[in-house]
Amino acid sequence: MAEPGRQEVVRRVRELLARYRDPAQVDGLGDDEPLAVLGIDSVTLITVAAELHQRWDVTIADDAVLDPAASVASLAAAAVAPGGAGDRPGGRLDVVGMGVVAPTGLGVPALWDGLLAERAHRLPMPYDAARGHRAGAVAGASAAEVVAPDRLLDLVCLAAGEALGGLDPGRRAGVTLVVGTTDTGGNALGHALAGAGDDQSALAGWVAERAAEKLGLGAAVTVGSASASGAVALGYARDLLLAGDAEEALVVGADTVSKSAFHGLAALRTLGVDGCQPFHEARRGIALSEAAAACLLRRPVPGDDAVLGRLAGYGASSFTTHMAAPESAGIELALRRALAAAALAPGDVSFVNAHGPGTKLGDVAEMRALADVFGDRVRTLPINSVKGLLWHCQGAAGVIESLACLLSLRHGTLTPTTAAEPVDPQWREFDIVTKPRELADARSAVSVSCGLGGVNTAVVWERA
Structure with a gap:
């Protein structure tokens, strides 16, 4: 980069750093002095780098951002600006189709009505009913249907068909299908093994290809990132579209209530017989649900009147010191990256749809991350979690909860956090939404999803 360009990057880096530290301190810091002198860490620098890229198409190599001795000068020296100076178009994508099949019923209207009325379908857990566990199931589904070998494929196709x-129909072949799921074969693999068969279609990696063939779609890929799979699939599709590698992308998050999932989570002691109770003072763990949710995305088209909302930003991190316990720093990093990608400040967010699983440690880590990102405003920021009603939809959670955000933005109404009361005393001063609430001026929302192994995501949605 030529010297004048480098000086411009120095100016922009300082402008962004002044958001996180006293501007006078930032002004007084020499270009070659380590930013650590001001207590600026790599999480903040990753946010700064993401916003440089979003606003001005300036890219800084990860090695420079993560260097403990990073300075304003070293960041500027590592910067590359392929797009040149000047503001770049926002990386926003239009939502032009939605579909869902869930414990609230078939279809998007049933999801919205169910969230407001706090109505969902439950069944005794097919694998261990004697201990009192239940499962969320598609309204009207029988126990036999829930464990059917092709249940995952059926759910994917139902949600995708609505979206x-x-x-x-002539454009379907140009749609890339991205399926996010935790299912590693689940019901299908169990049936195949029981029959001593060798059915490759039982493997989860084939579900996207099978669904694409059945629906007449083009390329297909399956994403597996634990309970954040649906959200990671949204991020993957976003990358495809912004890079011009796909014309349209259909993201489907889906999961069944499989024997392997139930016993695996039971072994980790994350299950509770009372279902998900986000932020409740006596929360005991999660309960599983089957579901599928679909979101059809494409780059903006001038004059398009079919837009249902916009995907404005996405952030993710892989950060943990424990397989089953999330870290607040990892969630914070995902949130900061998502906001930077959307070129939004924390004060621009209208509400947060929390991951909110209702686990002892998970809720604490997430609320700490929200407090670190939103500061004093966290006490007046509306926060809800649909897991109190839907329970944990696993790989479908990131997409179905994103649809809940889009519907809330469209209707100007926040849905309640079922089973949250009495709220844990440490959060009683926070604005946890426990009853339907009008929020007519809501413009943007953040949905958080986390998964085992330290997968953390945040997706920013905007009203059309």
Whole structure:
């Protein structure tokens, strides 16, 4: 980069750093002095780098950002600006189709009505009913249907079919299908093994290809990132579209209530017989649900009147010191990256749809991350979690909870956090939404999803 360009990057880096430290201190810091002198850590620098890229198409290599001795000068020296100076178009994508099948019923209207009325379908857990565990199931589904070998494929196709309803059939072949799921074979693999068969279609990696063939879609890929799979699939599709590698992308988060999932989570002691109770003072763990949710995305088209909302930003991190316990720093990093990608400040966010699983440690880590990102405003920031009603939809959670955000933005109404009361005393001064609430001026929302092994994501949504 030429010297004048480098000086411009120095100016912009200082401008962004002044958001996190006293501007006078930032002004007084020499270009070659380590930023650590001001207590600026790598999490903050990753946020700064993401916003430089979003606003001015300036890219800084990760090695420079993560260098403990990073300075304003070293960041500027590592910067590359392929797009040149000047503001770049926002990386926003239009949502032009939605679909869902869940414990609230079939279809998006049933999801919205169920969230407001706090109505969902439950069944005794097929694998260990004697201990009192229940499962969330698609309204009207029987126990036999829930454990059927092709249940995952059926759920994916049902949700995808609704999302594709408004699309010209002739354009389906140009749609890339991205399926996010935790299912490693689940019911299908169990049936195949029981029959001593060798059915490769039982493997989760094939579900996207099978669904794409059945729906007449083009390329297909399956994403597996634990309970954050649906959200990671949204981020993957976003990358495809912004890079021009796909014309349209259909993201489907889906999961069944499989025997392997139930016993695996039971072994980790994350299950509770009372279902998910986000932020409740006596929360005991999660309960599982089957579900599928779909979101059809494409780059903005001028004059398009079919837009249902916009995906404005996405952030993720892989950060943990324990397989089953999330870290607040990892969630914070995902949140800061998402806001930077959307070029939004924390004060621009209208509400947060929390991961909110209702686990002892998970809720604490997430609320600490929200407090670190939003500062004093966290006490007046509306926070809800739909897991209190839907329970944990596993790989579908990131997409179905994103649809809940989009619906809340469209309707100007926040849905309640079922089973949250009485709220844990440490959060009683926070604005946890426990009853339907009008929020007519809501413009943007953040949805948080986390998964075992330290997968953390945040997705920023905007009203159309």
